[in-house]
């Protein structure tokens with residue numbers, strides 16, 4: 077495998093010398109996400125496989141090209157899992173792509189995001205140098221935490237070679253409940269329950285239906301059922317439902333309209349924007365299928381203390397991501413310069429100047 | 431120690447005092463040695479330096495103006511919270527300004543519905559949980575120093591606590607840090623939503639030891655207080671068995687609310703101090719906590735007990751009420767002060783190791799006790815592999831201090847050798863800066879420096895901490911060696 081790294085490093089150095097951008101790509105399942113990718117493809121799937129897995133240390137280390145399904149199968153054989161439930165968006169999803177995209181699924185509010193589970197990263201920077209940050213242990217504050225910010229960096233800082241992740245045990249039991257509630261009431265209840273020791277691990281609200289998943293000890297779930305009420309959803313049906321939410325195969329996502337992702341404080345009242353909405357993460361994530369103009373949607377998100385991303389859409393002229401405040405934009409440019417001085421990695425995938 | 435820390439330049443000092451007095455009231459600018467003395471060290475008192483000036487701002491506007499002035503005068507700035515840090519992170523710079531955030535200790539807002547609190551950096555960790563208690567909420571990370579340490583300092587070190595295996599570290603429980611750059615410009619990292627566009631700079635700021643920006647306002651997550659908690663106190667006749675019991679717990683799919691271990695020397699030292707009723711014949715004690723609803727705890731305690739039995743615990747006690755639970759914990763929580771009672775000084779290390787190497791590392795420490803003629807009890811966050819060996823010594827004896835440093839250096843390097851890290855939660859500061867040369871390659875250290883310059887081009891924020899220069903590494907005579915093989919040269923340290 078060392079020779080694969082050497083080949084990658086040589087390509088990076090050549091690209092830097094010729095000022096020819098590279099497009100880092102695994103299975104291409106997230107090609108739709110971010111600004112339109114450009115550059116010559118560097119396929120990360122050659123560097124694949126699980127490097128180390130220690131279930132009792134709660135740590136797995138995998139190479140970037142490892143198929144996400146393979147990683148998840150290895151974990152599930154040991155009764156563990158990726159608690160942030162990353163969406164695959166296709167059978168080809170890789171571990172590197174998962175980290176670079178930084179997307180988390182239904183369990184995010186309860187369990188944390190991708191970055192919360194990152195323990196260490198091995199990467200090639202824009203000089204082709206092989207660097208390791210963090211490690212394989214649970215607690216580590218040596219040097220700056222360079223590994224967590226790789227989550228969601230969209231491959232603009234370097235080629236992620238390996239990642240070590242914290243992998244917790246699967247919950248002992250799960251149950252899904254469904255109840256009818258208008259949007260404002262649903263947001264209110266989700267926040268109310270959030271302040272109680274109730275093991276809610278996922279929630280959605282769409283078209284007047286609030287669906288809540290509970291995970292934990294059987295006795296805790298039993299107690300929570302009484303508090304929440306509603307009707308039980310049969311286990312197989314529930315599993316299919318959460319899978320459809322995670323992978324965006326639910327009917328809500330079958331829309332011709334642009335799909336916006338609004339990340340806002342959980343207590344934000346209904347946004348009352350034109351279009352259809354699906355709410356996740358206890359109120360903190362609002363999916364909006366809407367033809368409204370970008371400005372209107374971004375303003376609504378910003379005014380609530382959040383931000384809006386054009387998650388899926390063909391017209392990206394208004395920019396996919398909310399622009400950064402000037403001092404932050406400067407730090408971003410400086411960091412990009414530090415990691416990738418020649419600007420070869422996925423230029424423009426996140427912002428035009430990164 | 432670097433001589434530069436010591437030399438005071440009166441002209442430079444006068445200029446700094448004048449500029450700061452134009453920003454702050456006279457009583458908030460200290461420069462007489464008797465006034466600056468209380469700031470000469472943090473919790474790592476073996477290292478001391480008088481700051482040239484101490485500035486005590488009361489609000490963000492003042493912080494910003496102080497920083498802007500320091501930037502213009504090219505004065506180093508060391509931020510300080512409560513000064514409980516154990517790695518010299520808040521050790522002053524003799525030619526610079528010590529920026530104490532101690533006056534900024536207001537809780538600005540607490541929203542029980544959104545479950546967040548917005549606080550100033552000088553607020554004590556425990557004060558947040560106390561303010562949240564009436565709503566049935568609390569701030570989860572609970573360092574043993576929580577009655578004293580500040581949330582700004584927790585951000586600076588990415589502090590952990592005995593419950594962080596289940597509830598996470600500071601990085602998992604802070605939503606937003608507002609701060610000032612060295613230019614005095616306000617910046618926001620993170621937000622009250624769950625994510626932000628762009629890079630995750632909030633993660634980068636965590637544990638950055640005041641070297642990237644100065645935190646002026648922090649939004650923390652509050653979580654519901656569990657209905658109840660119970661702890662099992664299990665005794666083992668062998669430390670490795672206790673370590674394996676921790677592994678077995680995880681293998682059984684259980685993430686305890688707390689999982690802590692003490693070896694016999696630690697148990698004996700703390701028992702004298704707190705009278706927790708510990709079994710002094712046990713080679714190791716394991717504290718294993720369950721929290722949740724009454725039924726949930728009942729269910730989990732049952733599972734935990736079965737695992738501990740299977741793993742060879744020869745005795746257990748399960749707390750029957752809150753008073754007993756606190757009593758079982760009292761020894762572990764007071765481990766550091768207890769050492770202070772049996773020895774003039776103690777030196778606390780902080781390596782994290784893969785748990786399966788525990789036996790090997792403890793045997794190594796026992797050998798080092800013989801080699802250096804110093805005692806070293808161990809307390810261990812067994813759930814996450816974070817080991818705190820406590821070397822007992824007398825700082826008044828320079829020769830003992832020297833031996834202690836050499837002892838500590840060897841243990842830190844052993845942590846690296848077994849695949850761990852030199853610091854799990856206390857930070858590198860000035861203390862472990864040489865071992866950074868062993869843990870990281872020159873290219874990695876250069877990247878850290880580049881990250882620093884991305885925020886602070888002139889390297890004025892807490893200079894000479896955390897990230898060693900390659901020059902320093904060369905002087906130390908040690909470089910990172912690939913493949914885990916480390917040489918053992920006999921070069922003196924520090």
Ligand SMILES: Cc1cc2nc3c(=O)[nH]c(=O)nc-3n(C[C@H](O)[C@H](O)[C@H](O)COP(=O)(O)OP(=O)(O)OC[C@H]3O[C@@H](n4cnc5c(N)ncnc54)[C@H](O)[C@@H]3O)c2cc1C
Pocket residue numbers: 472473508509510511512513514515516518519520531551572573574575578579580581582583584585586587588589590591592638639640641643644645646766767855856892
């Ligand atoms: C008895 C004892 C027990 C301890 N137990 C634990 C434990 O269980 N877990 C643990 O993690 N630690 C523990 N510690 C270490 C220490 O308490 C923590 O590191 C704590 O986070 C330091 O907080 P502080 O306010 O004292 O920070 P300080 O010591 O004042 O500063 C720490 C670092 O943060 C920087 N800093 C401080 N404030 C700011 C700010 N506003 N903006 C930017 N940078 C800032 C400083 O420059 C410095 O680098 C313990 C210490 C003692 C003495």
